[in-house]
Amino acid sequence: MFSKIRVLRTIIYFYVAIYFKIYASMIHLETPTEFSFEQTLRFLTRNQKECLHFVKNDQVFKTLSINNALVLFAISFDSGLQISIHSEQTDEKNIKIIKKYVSDWFDLEADLKTFYEVAQNDSVLKNLCQKFYGLRMIGMPDLFESLIWSIIGQQINLNFAYSLKEKLVQNFGQKLIFKDDVFYALPTPEKLASLNIEDFQPFQFSKSKAQYILNVSRAFAEGHLSQEMLAKLPFEEIRQKLVAIKGIGNWTANYSMMKSLKNYDAFPVEDVGLHNAVKTQYNLPAKPSIKELHSMSEKWAGWRGYATFYFWHSLLG
Template structure:
């Protein structure tokens, strides 16, 4: 764990095209959940990131036609600048043109309102594959509030952090650290024995170079990637599809069985029974190539802003 002071203050511009509302993205990231990996600050967000051994603290704010990343802590090289731009572009999915998606929404009798009400919301992802899979395991079969509590306990115990102002900004633990974690310690944090085992085994899989993001991206299609993931202990179809959506940006990934998704489908009267898989599959045929975004916007519909 690192405790750093300001090394430099540098601002980096990340341009984007149409259909981006940074405030909408920030609100989705907040939603009154206690996420320990970022802090919503004024009109921006502060987040610690790590590139190899370089720890940085960023403050990301919105501007006309671009985001601006101010490096509050950390040494900035041209290579680091490039990685920051790539990270933020991927995190907020800024390179994607949402015009075809909004046309599909506008033509749908029930979901047409989303193109205006949630305009500019990007599918905020989890660029790191290990973090995405670990978070999916943490969230299995428990409510989101408790999942975020478990995540905080894990991160504060095993993750690096940067101190700035009177606040610690944490980074998700790397797999080499969690591979050495003791199951008893995870159980003390209220992880079930099985979840603790899954997390340690997953970390060891990465630590032994059996799995990586580059490896998955090199596979021929989504079905093959899905099979590789579900062959891992603790990774079912929901976890695999959630990870493919949030990390690998699979456009047609649907986390079937997700409680939030099912609730949103019922709320919109798209289905009456949560087990009606045929109706769910038929519904998604109207959004081929944009299924992941539809899921994300349905999740968004469950969170109501307090005006």
């Protein structure tokens, strides 16, 4: 009799534990009124070779390395963002890290109302804001990631850049398998810093691009550069510290400042995609010069980075 009771109690405890484990792995994140998950998914699915997140059935799957362990989570939308963790690491500390990461990734703290007010000064940008209402800058919370990605993308077309990124991540990054799907995390600065130029050669990286990746990776791995360090500095000091590293120019610095450091006025004015989008949206006979873009951007002051992101988004059609 007592044996049966103990067995029954064990079974009940087992299922209660499972219930609370599932419950604990579910996170709800409130979203502002000016937020569009539809536009977010549209941006996140812009290239099939993207390897650091995966979109399936309107869910965004992402792998993070937290305390040297890979954590997989999925994001969906239902009156706010619903985040489900598909790993064992569901303690309160990790949940807090994931919530902050998603909030930064989707830029939930940005005052989009102010950006939309600024956009009223420019009829073309105003129309884009109406068309893509609720689109927030999809950032890269990890500064190292944005620097590596922007170096990869220097002076090549976007499809080839995604191909190189895929090779870098799949050959040197960490991976996690869940339900027969493989999810990847970006290689750590330490991992990339341990490589040589020759290690990149089989994957179509030019010698200069490989060297630039090594320069940035070693700066992070050796403690000469960190996101926390730069976040405390004013705009121009950040830019100067970044461009002091060989391989980081004005475009790369501004790209990473807007995508990772939340500097909404950072302006990658040399960007070819921006030039093409502005030419199309303003119905210009030719692509604008850098000088012309600087002049045009005076109407976007304080939000040049956000304006750039909306012009990039217009290239998706």
